[in-house]
Amino acid sequence: SAVISQKPSRDICQRGTSLTIQCQVDSQVTMMFWYRQQPGQSLTLIATANQGSEATYESGFVIDKFPISRPNLTFSTLTVSNMSPEDSSIYLCSVEDEGSNYGYTFGSGTRLTVV
Amino acid sequence: GDSVTQMEGPVTLSEEAFLTINCTYTATGYPSLFWYVQYPGEGLQLLLKATKADDKGSNKGFEATYRKETTSFHLEKGSVQVSDSAVYFCALNGNTGGFKTIFGAGTRLFVKA
Numbered sequence: 620s621a622v623i624s625q626k627p628s629r630d631i632c633q634r635g636t637s638l639t640i641q642c643q644v645d646s647q648v649t650m651m652f653w654y655r656q657q658p659g660q661s662l663t664l665i666a667t668a669n670q671g672s673e674a675t676y677e678s679g680f681v682i683d684k685f686p687i688s689r690p691n692l693t694f695s696t697l698t699v700s701n702m703s704p705e706d707s708s709i710y711l712c713s714v715e716d717e718g719s720n721y722g723y724t725f726g727s728g729t730r731l732t733v734v
Numbered sequence: 735g736d737s738v739t740q741m742e743g744p745v746t747l748s749e750e751a752f753l754t755i756n757c758t759y760t761a762t763g764y765p766s767l768f769w770y771v772q773y774p775g776e777g778l779q780l781l782l783k784a785t786k787a788d789d790k791g792s793n794k795g796f797e798a799t800y801r802k803e804t805t806s807f808h809l810e811k812g813s814v815q816v817s818d819s820a821v822y823f824c825a826l827n828g829n830t831g832g833f834k835t836i837f838g839a840g841t842r843l844f845v846k847a
Contacts, residue, residue, distance in 0.1 A: 625777070652835075661823060661837045662778070711777050722768050723835060728777040 620716045621646050625726030632702055632733050639698045640729045642712035647692035649715075652723070653685070656709040665710075668695050702733045736761040740824045740838035747814055748846050755809040755841045757798075757824035765826040767791075767800055767807040772821045772840070781809075781822070819845045 622645040632638050642651065653665040665685055666674040674687040688696045699706050712726045741756040759765065769781040769791070782791030787802035796811045807824060824838040 620780075661839045664834060667834075709777075713778075716780075722766075722780040722783045724780065725770075725778040730775075 621648065621714050621724045623712060623714065623724055623726040625712055625729060627729055628727060629730040630732070632731065634703050634733055636702055637698055637700045638702065638731060639696050640710055640712070641696050642694070642726050644693045644714055649692070651689065651695045652713040652715075653687065653695075653697045654711045654713060654725075656711065656728070658708070662711065665697070699731065702731075704733045707731055707733045736765065736826060736828045736836045738824050738826055738836050738838035740822075740841055742839070743821075743842040744844055745841060746844045746846065749816055750813045751845075753809070753811040753814045753818075753843070755822055755824075755843070757807045757809065757838060759805050759807065759824075759826050761805075761826055761828045763828060764802075765828040767798070768825040768827070768835075769796070769798055769807070769809050770823040770825060770837075772823065774820070778823065814843070814845045816845045816847050819843055 624643045626641055651668045654662040655665055656662050664677050665680045666676045666687055668674045668687045668689040670689045670692050684700055686698045709728045709730050711728045713723045716722055716724050737760045739758050766785045768783045770778040771781045772778050782793040784791040784800035787800055790799045798807050798809045821840045821842045823840045825835050827835045
């Protein structure tokens, strides 16, 4: 299965600043997914990122707040912009393994705390 | 829309006890079903999966059987270990509307020595 390197693993940021999270995959993948996991909660899909096109955002998430880049088939970034304490969460990237019936591989996550 | 409901936690067991974490789903068509595990401080890992009715997924002593008649995918392990302490997420991919995976709320498992 694919191996994902996600960084940073954690960060503490000041409100009003922005943080960019990177995910590098060891193989080419068509789609990459960004999730948010708020404290004690399940995962919520933020957006789906395809190479060469704009990301598709889920309801409640907008590009101005969570801009995503997907410059090639092995890399993507998610930026959390103009952060507030409510953005404190774990952010995870994910890729599909061998077709949708085979499950997804996740990065180790970025634990973000906004103070 | 598609949804996943799993039993609330936390679940606390003694080592070598039998584990069941219930999961039921609502979906149109024939979804694929998954269990993911999240160990403390880590991301999610795929634990097991089943892609069609009556399939049994298994890994590391854990098992789950895809029951279409009861729309369930309960996770079981015959003898838990302290190292199994983690949060377990049931999930489905409905194979419709893109590749969106729907996750349950997660069940935290504590195993005592």
